[in-house]
Amino acid sequence: MIRLESIGICFPEKSQSGNQFIEVLSGINLVLQDASFTVIIGESGCGKTTLLNVIAGFEKPTNGQVSIDGKPILGPGADRGVVFQDDALLPWQSVKENVAFGLQLAGKSKTERDAKSLEYLRLTGLEAFADYPIWKISGGMRQRVGLARALAVDPRFLLLDEPLGALDALTRARMQEHLLQVWKISGKGMLMITHSVEEALFLATDLVLLRARPGRIESIRKLEFGRRFAEGESARSIKSSREFVELREQVLQELLTSDEVMT
Amino acid sequence: MSEQTTEFAFNELLEKTPRKDFIEMPKKNALRSVLTQQLHQLKIWSQRRSDRTYSLITFALLLLVWTVISSLKLVPELFLPSPAAVLRKFIAVADEGFVDATLLAHTCTSVARVLMALLLATATAVPVGIFIGLNRYARATIDPLIDFYRPIPPLAYLPLIVIWFGIGETSKIILIFLAVFAPISIATVQGVLRVDQSRIRATLSLGANRWQLIRYVIIPSATPDILTGVRIGLGVGWSTLVAAELIAATRGLGFMIQSAAQFLVTDVVVMGIIVIALIAFFFESGLRRLQKALVPWEGKI
Numbered sequence: 001m002i003r004l005e006s007i008g009i010c011f012p013e014k015s016q017s018g019n020q021f022i023e024v025l026s027g028i029n030l031v032l033q034d035a036s037f038t039v040i041i042g043e044s045g046c047g048k049t050t051l052l053n054v055i056a057g058f059e060k061p062t063n064g065q066v067s068i069d070g071k072p073i074l075g076p077g078a079d080r081g082v083v084f085q086d087d088a089l090l091p092w093q094s095v096k097e098n099v100a101f102g103l104q105l106a107g108k109s110k111t112e113r114d115a116k117s118l119e120y121l122r123l124t125g126l127e128a129f130a131d132y133p134i135w136k137i138s139g140g141m142r143q144r145v146g147l148a149r150a151l152a153v154d155p156r157f158l159l160l161d162e163p164l165g166a167l168d169a170l171t172r173a174r175m176q177e178h179l180l181q182v183w184k185i186s187g188k189g190m191l192m193i194t195h196s197v198e199e200a201l202f203l204a205t206d207l208v209l210l211r212a213r214p215g216r217i218e219s220i221r222k223l224e225f226g227r228r229f230a231e232g233e234s235a236r237s238i239k240s241s242r243e244f245v246e247l248r249e250q251v252l253q254e255l256l257t258s259d260e261v262m263t
Numbered sequence: 264m265s266e267q268t269t270e271f272a273f274n275e276l277l278e279k280t281p282r283k284d285f286i287e288m289p290k291k292n293a294l295r296s297v298l299t300q301q302l303h304q305l306k307i308w309s310q311r312r313s314d315r316t317y318s319l320i321t322f323a324l325l326l327l328v329w330t331v332i333s334s335l336k337l338v339p340e341l342f343l344p345s346p347a348a349v350l351r352k353f354i355a356v357a358d359e360g361f362v363d364a365t366l367l368a369h370t371c372t373s374v375a376r377v378l379m380a381l382l383l384a385t386a387t388a389v390p391v392g393i394f395i396g397l398n399r400y401a402r403a404t405i406d407p408l409i410d411f412y413r414p415i416p417p418l419a420y421l422p423l424i425v426i427w428f429g430i431g432e433t434s435k436i437i438l439i440f441l442a443v444f445a446p447i448s449i450a451t452v453q454g455v456l457r458v459d460q461s462r463i464r465a466t467l468s469l470g471a472n473r474w475q476l477i478r479y480v481i482i483p484s485a486t487p488d489i490l491t492g493v494r495i496g497l498g499v500g501w502s503t504l505v506a507a508e509l510i511a512a513t514r515g516l517g518f519m520i521q522s523a524a525q526f527l528v529t530d531v532v533v534m535g536i537i538v539i540a541l542i543a544f545f546f547e548s549g550l551r552r553l554q555k556a557l558v559p560w561e562g563k564i
Contacts, residue, residue, distance in 0.1 A: 058464055078470030088465040091560040092483050102469035105479070135560035146465075153469055 001069060002032040002055060002080075002157060002189070008063035008214075009050060024050050026214035028064070032157065032206075037183055037190045037226055039204035041197065043255060047215025048193045052161050055191065056082050068156060078102060081150030085162040087142040089134045089149070096121065096130040098145050102153035120148040123182060140171040144178070151186060160192040164199065176202055177235055184230040197251050201225055201244060202235070209254060218254070223247075344530035349537070352530040361531055362522045364514050370538065372514040376432075376507065377500045380439035384496060388444045389489055392451025393482065402452070413445040417503045425510055435507040442503040443496040450492025454485030487561060490554045494547060501543045 007028040010021040024047045032038050032055075040048050053059040054066055057076040066073040068080070076082075089098050097104075100117040108116070121127045124144040129137055134145060143163055150158055160179075164172045176199055183190055194200050200207055207221040225238050238244055326346060332338055333345035340348070357366040364372075395402045412420075417438050428434040458481050466480045508517030516535050523531035555561075 056464070056468055058467075076464065076467035078468070080468060082465060082468040084461040084465060086459070086461055088459065088461040090462070090480065090483070101466075101479075105466075105469055105471045105475050133560065149465075149469070159468075 001034055002073075002191075003067050004028050004030040004055070004064065005066075006064040007051075007054060007061045007066065009047075009054065009059065010062045023214035025054070025061070026216050028215070028217060030208065030217065030220075032189055032191055034156075034189050035187050036205045037180075037192070037203055038206040038208060039192050039194060039200040040208045040210060041194060041200045041251070041255070042210030042215075042218075043212055044195075046210040046212035048210055049161060050215065051210070052082075052159050052191065052193055055157075056080055056159050078106070078153045079156045081153060081155035081158045083143070083146045083150050083158065083160045083163045085165045087134075087139075087146045089142060089145055091133070091135050093134070094130070095126060095132050095134055095137065095145055098134060099148045099152050101149060106153065116152055117148075120152045123151070123185060124148040124178070138171075140167055140175060143167065143175060147179075147182065151182070151188070155188065157189040157191065160190065162193050162195065165195065172199075173235070177229065179203060180226050180229050183226075197248055197255070198239065201248055201251065202229070202239060207251075209251070341527060341529055344533060348530045349534050352534050353538075356519075356531065356534065361519055361528075364519075366519075366538070369514055369516050369519045370542065373504055373508070373516040373539075374542065376435055376515065377439060377497070377504055380436045381443055381493070381497060381500055383436070384440050384443040384447055385493055388447035388492075388496075389451050392448040392489075392492075393455055393477070393485070395448070396452045396455025396485075397477070397481070406452075409445055409448060412441070413449075417442050417506045418509075421506060421509065430511040434510055435512070438507040438510075439500050439503045443500045446495040446499055447489070447492040450488050450495065451485060454488025454492075455481055457488065458484040487554065487558045490550065490557065494550045494554075497546055497550065498543065501539060504539075 007025055007030075008023065009025045010023050013020050013022045028051065030038075040051065042048055050059060054061050055073070057073050057080070073080075090101065093101065096114075096117050099120055100113040103113045103116055118127060118130070121130055124147055126141060126144055126148065129141065134142060137145070146163070147158075164175050167175060179190075179192075180203060192203065194203075201223060203226050204221075204223050205226060207223055209218040209221075210216070211218045225244060228238055229235055329343075330346055333340075333343055333348075344352075353366070360366070360368070391405065395405050420441075421438060424434050424438055428437060462480055462484065463476065466476055471479065504515070505517035505520065508515040509521065512518040516539050520532050520535040523529075523535065
């Protein structure tokens with residue numbers, strides 16, 4: 001379980017009247033339960049990525065505490081896997097080597113690395129491409145390699161920073177279903193950031209809506225659409241169901257109002 | 264029967280062709296795609312060939328102009344010897360030598376000096392560059408020093424080096440080393456600073472410590488820039504060579520050219536220049552090939 005307690009973060013910003021501090025996040029209280037799928041949505045500049053960076057340990061909060069299983073988070077670590085929008089893979093390694101990279105860092109033997117990476121390549125449907133260089137596979141495949149790489153070190157939580165943002169619509173829809181399958185099989189706690197309301201509704205068990213200036217939590221909704229998909233309902237029937245469409249309009253409306261307040 | 268042979272030919276064709284498509288498709292489509300690919304490859308080859316043809320034409324034209332000028336005696340032999348004379352000199356110097364050494368001896372001495380300096384410079388400039396790139400304080404301390412001495416022409420600090428290190432081999436190598444060090448270290452710093460932030464973060468959240476990060480991510484990421492630095496350094500090294508061989512040398516291509524210039528043996532001067540150009544070109548293309556082999560993903564990701 002990851003717990004955030006009254007997290008606030010300020011960045012210095014240079015302006016004409018000297019150095020100023022911009023409050024990016026303020027008073028964030030959030031609990032990420034094991035095996036939950038938390039999705040954060042909000043307008044640009046509301047501090048979504050900063051929040052993920054705080055949990056990943058890339059940034060230190062100015063106020064408040066972040067902890068995982070009761071231990072404070074002091075920096076990045078293998079208990080929180082991160083998948084980035086740009087895949088951040090190593091081009092001099094093959095698909096298999098990329099997936100096994102975390103195990104190599106942990107000093108695992110070659111046999112163990114091979115076995116583990118094969119397991120996760122299978123989970124992400126990439127076993128046929130194990131020996132391909134990563135610059136010869138498509139963008140959607142690269143994201144799956146990034147996912148497999150983060151999963152292979154067996155983290156407690158998986159943090160996904162707009163992992164599908166750079167993909168075309170069709171690949172994106174497929175990857176959403178794929179993410180849900182991986183989530184169901186691996187049983188990891190997930191935290192994902194997205195700009196797409198539909199994607200957020202489809203995947204989330206906990207949907208967090210952020211407001212900007214300063215970044216703060218507007219609402220947390222408990223959702224069931226992802227579970228329904230995991231239990232066998234088709235993605236199209238879920239996405240066209242009345243509750244889904246209504247909720248989508250409602251969330252969109254909320255996001256748009258916040259935009260008007262801003263301007 | 265005929266069906267079998269076409270099938271066989273098709274399989275053979277498929278095996279010979281590097282696969283670039285990963286989508287499974289029916290064989291008929293596959294055959295078409297294989298043919299398209301081969302056509303495409305052919306186009307790339309012929310394009311490459313035509314590029315090379317243009318480069319060769321340039322040199323052929325240059326040679327032609329040179330031949331015409333010298334055969335019409337538009338310029339005295341003393342200023343511009345004919346290509347034939349230069350070629351004759353090449354054979355003569357290769358055979359009998361000039362100023363007490365054969366062409367091969369001169370060349371080997373020069374190549375050894377440049378390579379020695381390049382090796383020393385790479386071995387020191389790369390670690391220094393990585394250190395500067397990773398550490399703000401190191402950058403603030405060392406960067407100004409490099410920026411300070413880099414624009415000074417080697418000939419300007421040559422006397423000082425002779426006073427400090429004498430007229431032996433050391434001074435020559437130090438002079439070339441100093442000239443080569445700056446571009447390699449600057450390129451390395453650039454390479455380290457350019458490493459993708461999310462690549463670093465991804466590696467840290469896979470559990471890497473600082474040394475693993477440097478070894479597995481930062482150095483390989485900076486390698487393309489480092490190699491570019493070495494290429495530039497090699498060019499600078501050859502241009503400093505002649506200056507280095509001003510110091511009481513008894514051998515070397517630069518020394519040979521200068522001795523020839525003092526006796527107005529213009530054909531040896533021209534021949535020496537061409538030999539240096541050819542060797543530098545040979546090294547440059549070797550390094551370029553190495554860069555391509557080490558960084559095949561360049562521009563594809």
